[in-house]
Amino acid sequence: MQDRAPKAVLGSEDVRRATTRMAHEIIERNQGLDGVVLIGIQTGGVWLAEALGGEIARIDREIPTGSIDASLYRDDIGLRPVSPAAVSDIGFGIDASTIVLVDDVLYTGRTVRAALDALGDYGRPRSVQLAVMVDRGHRELPIRPDFVGKNLPTSTAEDVSVTVEGVVIS
Amino acid sequence: MTDRILITGATVIDSTGERQADVHVRDGFIVEAGDDTGAGSGVGVETIDATGLVVSPGFVDLHTHLREPGKEEAETIETGSRAAALGGYTAVVAMPNTDPTQDCVSVVDFVRRQGQAAGLCDVRPSGSITVGRQGDQLTPFAELADAGVTIFTDDGNGVQDAQLMRRAFEYTKGLGVTLAQHCEVEQLTGGAVMHEGDCCSHLGLPGWPALAEELMVHRDIELVRLTGAHAHFLHLSTARSVELVRAAKAEGLAVTAEATPHHISLTDELLRSYSAIYKVNPPLRTMDDVVAVRDGLADGSIDAIATDHAPHVSETKERPLDQAPPGMVGLETALGVAIAHLDMDLVDVVAALSWKPAAIAGLADEHGCDIAPGAPANLTIFDPAKEWEVVPALLASKSHNTPFVGVPLRGKVEHTILQGTFTVRDGKATR
Amino acid sequence: MSRSLLSIDELGADGVRRILDLADTMAEVNRRPNPKVPALRGKTVCSVFFEDSTRTRLSFETAAKRLSADTMTFAASQSSLNKGESLKDTIETIAAMGVDAFVIRHRSTGAPWLVDGWTNASVVNAGDGWHAHPTQGLLDAYTVRTCLNRPDGFDGLRVAIVGDIKHSRVARSTTAAFTALGADVTWVAPSTLLPPVVHEHATDRLDDVIGADGEGLDVLYMLRMQNERMTEALVPNLREYTTRFGLTAERAARLAPQTLVMHPGPINRGVEIAVDPSELPGAVINQQVTNGISVRMAVLYDMLSIGSDPTSDIVITDAVAAERTEES
Numbered sequence: 001m002q003d004r005a006p007k008a009v010l011g012s013e014d015v016r017r018a019t020t021r022m023a024h025e026i027i028e029r030n031q032g033l034d035g036v037v038l039i040g041i042q043t044g045g046v047w048l049a050e051a052l053g054g055e056i057a058r059i060d061r062e063i064p065t066g067s068i069d070a071s072l073y074r075d076d077i078g079l080r081p082v083s084p085a086a087v088s089d090i091g092f093g094i095d096a097s098t099i100v101l102v103d104d105v106l107y108t109g110r111t112v113r114a115a116l117d118a119l120g121d122y123g124r125p126r127s128v129q130l131a132v133m134v135d136r137g138h139r140e141l142p143i144r145p146d147f148v149g150k151n152l153p154t155s156t157a158e159d160v161s162v163t164v165e166g167v168v169i170s
Numbered sequence: 171m172t173d174r175i176l177i178t179g180a181t182v183i184d185s186t187g188e189r190q191a192d193v194h195v196r197d198g199f200i201v202e203a204g205d206d207t208g209a210g211s212g213v214g215v216e217t218i219d220a221t222g223l224v225v226s227p228g229f230v231d232l233h234t235h236l237r238e239p240g241k242e243e244a245e246t247i248e249t250g251s252r253a254a255a256l257g258g259y260t261a262v263v264a265m266p267n268t269d270p271t272q273d274c275v276s277v278v279d280f281v282r283r284q285g286q287a288a289g290l291c292d293v294r295p296s297g298s299i300t301v302g303r304q305g306d307q308l309t310p311f312a313e314l315a316d317a318g319v320t321i322f323t324d325d326g327n328g329v330q331d332a333q334l335m336r337r338a339f340e341y342t343k344g345l346g347v348t349l350a351q352h353c354e355v356e357q358l359t360g361g362a363v364m365h366e367g368d369c370c371s372h373l374g375l376p377g378w379p380a381l382a383e384e385l386m387v388h389r390d391i392e393l394v395r396l397t398g399a400h401a402h403f404l405h406l407s408t409a410r411s412v413e414l415v416r417a418a419k420a421e422g423l424a425v426t427a428e429a430t431p432h433h434i435s436l437t438d439e440l441l442r443s444y445s446a447i448y449k450v451n452p453p454l455r456t457m458d459d460v461v462a463v464r465d466g467l468a469d470g471s472i473d474a475i476a477t478d479h480a481p482h483v484s485e486t487k488e489r490p491l492d493q494a495p496p497g498m499v500g501l502e503t504a505l506g507v508a509i510a511h512l513d514m515d516l517v518d519v520v521a522a523l524s525w526k527p528a529a530i531a532g533l534a535d536e537h538g539c540d541i542a543p544g545a546p547a548n549l550t551i552f553d554p555a556k557e558w559e560v561v562p563a564l565l566a567s568k569s570h571n572t573p574f575v576g577v578p579l580r581g582k583v584e585h586t587i588l589q590g591t592f593t594v595r596d597g598k599a600t601r
Numbered sequence: 602m603s604r605s606l607l608s609i610d611e612l613g614a615d616g617v618r619r620i621l622d623l624a625d626t627m628a629e630v631n632r633r634p635n636p637k638v639p640a641l642r643g644k645t646v647c648s649v650f651f652e653d654s655t656r657t658r659l660s661f662e663t664a665a666k667r668l669s670a671d672t673m674t675f676a677a678s679q680s681s682l683n684k685g686e687s688l689k690d691t692i693e694t695i696a697a698m699g700v701d702a703f704v705i706r707h708r709s710t711g712a713p714w715l716v717d718g719w720t721n722a723s724v725v726n727a728g729d730g731w732h733a734h735p736t737q738g739l740l741d742a743y744t745v746r747t748c749l750n751r752p753d754g755f756d757g758l759r760v761a762i763v764g765d766i767k768h769s770r771v772a773r774s775t776t777a778a779f780t781a782l783g784a785d786v787t788w789v790a791p792s793t794l795l796p797p798v799v800h801e802h803a804t805d806r807l808d809d810v811i812g813a814d815g816e817g818l819d820v821l822y823m824l825r826m827q828n829e830r831m832t833e834a835l836v837p838n839l840r841e842y843t844t845r846f847g848l849t850a851e852r853a854a855r856l857a858p859q860t861l862v863m864h865p866g867p868i869n870r871g872v873e874i875a876v877d878p879s880e881l882p883g884a885v886i887n888q889q890v891t892n893g894i895s896v897r898m899a900v901l902y903d904m905l906s907i908g909s910d911p912t913s914d915i916v917i918t919d920a921v922a923a924e925r926t927e928e929s
Contacts, residue, residue, distance in 0.1 A: 069626065072626070072630070072639070073638060073639055084623065084626040086626075087626050087629045088629055117639070118638075121635050121637070122633065367798055370796075371799065372773075372796075372798075373711075374710055374732035374733070374767075374773055375730070375732070377797055444710065444715065488715070490688070490710065490711050491709060491710060491711050492709045492730070493709060
């Protein structure tokens with residue numbers, strides 16, 4: 001663990017504004033909300049999925065929201081410690097839906113790939129889009145976000161922490 | 171070939187007590203034992219500087235399983251004799267649960283001859299009480315007594331039939347032999363693999379209740395009372411058994427008893443490792459029992475330490491508890507365990523290892539003798555303070571099933587002299 | 602995180618909770634139309650059953666397969682053990698084929714510990730002698746946790762385990778698991794069917810434990826009464842056993858409806874349970890079986906995925922970063 005002074009790069013207001021903007025983008029990109037659902041990746045994406053859901057409801061209407069745990073689908077079991085963070089909770093069918101997968105930080109892309117595999121065991125969505133608050137680069141897989149709060153180039157030695165309170169690099 | 175040996179600077183311990191003296195051995199006998207033997211070092215005399223060491227009469231084990239004939243893969247009379255010599259023993263009583271059983275002159279003679287051929291220890295075969303140790307028919311006691319057998323036992327098992335045991339006591343009364351009992355009422359111990367108590371309850375294993383031993387101790391004490399015979403109790407392991415023998419002796423009944431090194435040092439808690447190395451009959455018991463057995467040795471209720479040396483091929487001890495045979499080797503560690511775990515004067519520890527078992531075995535004219543001119547030179551020279559640990563692979567016994575790995579031992583044999591000849595010199599067997 | 606699961610005692614209260622939490626995840630997997638995840642892909646789990654048990658073996662194999670592990674079965678009766686091969690040689694031979702986990706059931710207490718010493722593979726004790734059956738204890742605890750909605754522990758929960766405690770590894774492990782979570786366990790059996798030394802509450806009066814209205818009991822756990830016990834003079838006959846210790850219609854009527862009735866299976870109908878279980882409102886015997894799969898999945902996952910540090914993907918420690926650099 002590096003000992004360096006944490007640097008706040010986004011405050012809570014910035015996060016709120018980004019959330020609102022992404023909510024608008026989601027509605028615009030999908031030309032409405034038909035068949036659109038929000039699924040947050042456990043655990044970091046859950047608060048953001050709920051926040052986006054809240055904004056979308058304020059702007060337009062409520063849409064189904066759920067969460068998915070991708071730990072059991074990771075491709076690096078055996079390399080690093082992993083245990084399911086929480087139980088998946090998708091209380092609706094996902095066949096033919098447009099899933100907006102939500103996570104707080106996009107980094108290597110492995111978590112998203114695992115989440116896509118996990119979703120596949122629930123059904124067959126029409127399409128999946130990705131919404132993240134922070135894209136910190138260093139992708140290892142061909143994964144790209146559809147909705148981004150902020151692009152934030154970082155080094156692999158840095159930690160990035162994202163909450164509704166803001167984004168902190170340390 | 172006997173040596174001329176001069177042992178100098180030693181502390182001599184025998185039944186007369188403890189003293190500083192030099193000991194001179196010639197032609198198989200002690201010729202002088204005193205401050206200054208005057209024999210002097212000279213040509214053909216091997217001198218041992220025994221400063222800091224103890225010289226005592228050689229140890230006698232009342233209870234050794236030499237496995238030959240029948241289970242030579244675990245031990246032979248030769249390898250067992252070597253282990254005995256390294257443990258300071260100049261005589262061992264070989265248990266009769268061989269295959270074929272030591273219940274006839276031919277097998278008894280075979281065992282004795284093998285012992286003589288090995289030349290490392292005086293091997294005295296015991297006889298069984300019943301033919302084949304089947305518990306039905308009495309062994310021809312007189313025939314075997316004529317062939318030199320002084321102790322009879324069905325060890326491995328106890329004689330279950332009270333009537334048969336009574337007859338055995340009555341019949342052998344006048345023959346000058348001793349009947350020794352492995353006390354176990356088998357109807358109470360079916361399938362048992364360890365002591366019946368807290369540990370076995372927790373582990374869910376069938377247990378050997380203390381009562382199974384005590385019931386037979388009580389029975390044989392009463393049979394001794396009835397018949398006027400005398401009895402020796404093998405490997406006593408429970409507090410109540412010790413009490414029973416103590417009370418019987420107080421009444422003047424002719425009973426003697428022995429205890430093993432493992433029963434004065436180890437408890438049933440070791441079975442939580444599930445290792446069959448700790449499986450033995452009678453089983454390791456509780457700390458209260460261990461303390462009672464130690465107290466029994468201290469006050470003389472238990473006369474002797476006997477190893478119950480029971481070699482087993484290592485594969486058999488790597489099996490689950492219920493499939494493994496019971497038994498531990500003990501000849502090479504007996505002294506080390508005894509000194510480390512008994513709070514007794516060294517004289518009394520040596521008594522329990524040497525002249526007391528010699529008397530019980532009827533060998534007192536050759537072994538365990540006071541170190542004085544004219545006595546046979548069967549001697550042990552040991553370092554009473556040396557601390558050491560046992561390494562199974564380095565044991566001379568063919569089998570390495572010792573439970574004392576990691577147990578601190580104090581007291582190590584440096585030299586053993588049998589009939590005036592070194593069988594162990596500087597901690598190594600001479601042949 | 603732990604390499605092997607041999608007994609509840611060795612797992613500890615924290616370990617019990619960890620497995621039960623993991624079982625929630627696995628239970629959700631099992632509710633899906635396709636109850637399968639790739640978590641243990643590439644791992645091999647070998648069942649080595651020296652004692653007959655189709656149910657437990659199937660439960661483990663199903664659990665392994667739902668985690669996408671490969672499975673192997675070693676059936677003792679067909680084995681070279683009959684030709685004199687020792688247990689040690691058997692295990693070493695199988696291990697040499699590349700096994701990540703052994704699931705072993707053996708009639709000898711301690712056998713799984715011996716196996717654990719002979720191999721680097723993980724070892725799950727599926728039952729050794731009368732001694733331990735940790736996954737049974739865990740699935741029983743999980744069943745109570747979910748059926749009585751007690752995710753935080755079993756403080757104050759009153760449990761009675763009835764039957765042949767002495768010869769029951771289920772009794773020992775289930776008692777250990779419930780006690781680790783804070784429950785109050787009473788053993789109900791005649792003295793001949795209790796271990797020689799008993800530290801738990803024990804009684805031979807089942808009716809006192811159930812009480813007049815059944816309100817004194819939260820869980821009634823019935824053990825199998827085996828026919829073999831008759832020959833050992835442990836109980837005079839089965840009829841008397843059932844009268845004193847069985848769940849008869851009369852006792853069932855006195856049970857409170859919310860009292861759980863449990864059994865490790867298979868049931869000796871008419872002996873320890875003398876009513877039709879489907880008519881008991883509190884019977885959760887089928888849930889036990891279902892939960893067995895989730896719990897065994899949790900156990901296999903816990904052992905074969907390294908570590909249980911709940912770090913998420915966001916925080917990459919230096920150690921892992923270094924590892925990643927090494928990997929690429």
